[in-house]
Amino acid sequence: MAIAAIAQEDPHRLRRLDASRAVHSGPASKRIVTGYGFWIFLLSDMVMFACFFATYAVLSGQTADGPKGAELFDLRSVAAETGCLLLSSFTCGLASIAADEREPILFQLAMALTCALGLAFLSLELREFIGLVDRGAGPTRSAFLTAFFTLVGCHGLHVSAGVLWLLTMMAQVIAKGFRADILRRVMCFALFWHALDIIWVAVFSVIYLIGAGK
Amino acid sequence: MSDHSLEPHATDVAPGDQGDGRVRTRILGYVVGLGLAVVLTATSFFIAGTDLVWQPSIALAIIVLAIAQMGVHLVFFLHITTGPDNTNNLMALAFGVLIVVLVIGGSLWIMANLNENMMPMDQIIQMQR
Numbered sequence: 001m002a003i004a005a006i007a008q009e010d011p012h013r014l015r016r017l018d019a020s021r022a023v024h025s026g027p028a029s030k031r032i033v034t035g036y037g038f039w040i041f042l043l044s045d046m047v048m049f050a051c052f053f054a055t056y057a058v059l060s061g062q063t064a065d066g067p068k069g070a071e072l073f074d075l076r077s078v079a080a081e082t083g084c085l086l087l088s089s090f091t092c093g094l095a096s097i098a099a100d101e102r103e104p105i106l107f108q109l110a111m112a113l114t115c116a117l118g119l120a121f122l123s124l125e126l127r128e129f130i131g132l133v134d135r136g137a138g139p140t141r142s143a144f145l146t147a148f149f150t151l152v153g154c155h156g157l158h159v160s161a162g163v164l165w166l167l168t169m170m171a172q173v174i175a176k177g178f179r180a181d182i183l184r185r186v187m188c189f190a191l192f193w194h195a196l197d198i199i200w201v202a203v204f205s206v207i208y209l210i211g212a213g214k
Numbered sequence: 215m216s217d218h219s220l221e222p223h224a225t226d227v228a229p230g231d232q233g234d235g236r237v238r239t240r241i242l243g244y245v246v247g248l249g250l251a252v253v254l255t256a257t258s259f260f261i262a263g264t265d266l267v268w269q270p271s272i273a274l275a276i277i278v279l280a281i282a283q284m285g286v287h288l289v290f291f292l293h294i295t296t297g298p299d300n301t302n303n304l305m306a307l308a309f310g311v312l313i314v315v316l317v318i319g320g321s322l323w324i325m326a327n328l329n330e331n332m333m334p335m336d337q338i339i340q341m342q343r
Contacts, residue, residue, distance in 0.1 A: 028226055035228025039303055043310035050314040054321035079259055086251055089291055093244040096230070101237060191230045194291040198284050201255075205280035209262040210273045 031184055038188040042195045045158075049199050052154060053206065056147040060211065064142035069211030072137055074128065078208045081124045082200065085159075088117035089197040096190040102178050111170050114193070118163045125156050148207065155203055158196050165189050229303040232293050247290025254283040 027033075060069070095110035129149070132138065139149035169189050172182050232240055258279045261272055288294045294303055 031231070032226050032228045035230060036226075036302060036306075039229040040306055043306055046310055047313050047317065050317045054318045057318065057322055058325045075259065075263065082255055086248065086255065089251075089287070090244055090248045093247075093291060094241065097237060097240050097244075187228065187230055191292065194230070194287060197291070198287045201280050201283045201287065204255075205258060205276050209258055209276050213262055213269075213272055 030180070031187070034184045035187055035191070038191055042191060045195065046199070049151075049154070049202075052147070052151040053202065056151050056207065059143040059147040062143035064144075066142040066145065067135075067137050069144070069148075069207070070213070072132060072135075073208050073212045075208060075212055077124055077128055078204055081121050082204050084117045084121040084124070085197050085200050088114045088121070089194055091117065092190055092193045096186060099173070099178060099183055099186045104173065104178070107173060108170055111166055115163060115166050115170075118159055118166065122156060122159055122163070125152070129153070152203060152207065155196070155199055158199075162189070162193055162196060165192070226302055227299045229294060229300075230292055243290055243293075247286055250286045250290070251283055254279050254286065258283075 028036075091110045091113040095107055095114060098107035098110055132145075137145055139146050166189060169182075169186055172185070176182055232243070258276050261267060261275050261279070267275070288307070294300060294307060296304065
């Protein structure tokens with residue numbers, strides 16, 4: 001009720017800009033604190049990926065007379081992986097809406113879809129890695145391939161961890177319902193999953209698309 | 215009432231939370247985000263494989279499209295806005311971006327400089343004989 005009243009009175013919540021009228025009601029709610037802490041973790045994760053990207057960018061030409069990216073990458077498979085992750089980000093968003101609306105069936109459905117898309121992405125990536133190793137282009141072949149496997153593999157590990165977390169959240173919602181602490185975990189999971197998608201955007205652009213053109 | 219709803223005096227929202235609570239607008243936000251992301255991704259893949267554009271510009275175009283798509287993801291999926299309730303989230307993001315730019319840009323700059331000024335590898339091997 002209170003929310004609707006505020007929305008009508010102050011639709012853009014501009015009142016907060018007015019310092020003289022700002023009222024501070026003590027510490028922020030647990031959801032904000034948890035979300036902010038997790039946001040900082042995600043940003044530090046991005047910094048770690050930036051280090052791997054810098055390594056890759058420096059080493060991308062050091063192929064030691066081995067295969068170059070243009071000979072190795074299959075862009076159709078990369079496009080399929082990208083589609084899986086993009087759609088899973090969308091279904092993950094639907095799951096967080098369903099969680100906020102306390103709709104258990106829709107939530108489980110959207111999470112199951114997200115999980116299926118995540119697993120499809122992982123199987124495509126695993127197939128690509130196995131194919132590369134079979135062709136003698138494993139991580140030990142050249143500095144370029146070491147950097148490639150480290151960066152893409154690290155993203156793949158994050159997605160695997162995300163899938164495990166996703167299954168845990170589905171089980172916890174069944175077992176404990178939409179309690180406030182469970183909802184906070186669902187929110188953190190959604191942040192994590194969307195952040196992985198952002199990192200994948202950098203991966204497919206920098207490694208696959210630019211690498212295939214060289 | 216759950217603790218995530220906007221309290222009258224709340225000055226922040228958690229990252230990923232939307233101020234507007236209506237389901238329709240929220241779903242629409244994700245649909246718009248997905249649409250924009252698909253368009254940007256498709257453009258990237260198209261540019262990478264085409265002969266229609268000046269070839270040296272392709273890498274730059276792909277990077278610009280990637281940055282645009284990251285922005286789309288941040289706004290439509292992670293709900294990072296420039297609103298007054300999002301200042302803390304945005305400042306943390308800005309700091310993260312600063313570090314990322316320093317790490318990647320600095321590494322590339324220094325290593326390019328080293329490669330430029332270093333003796334070619336075969337000459338070094340010659341000298342060690």
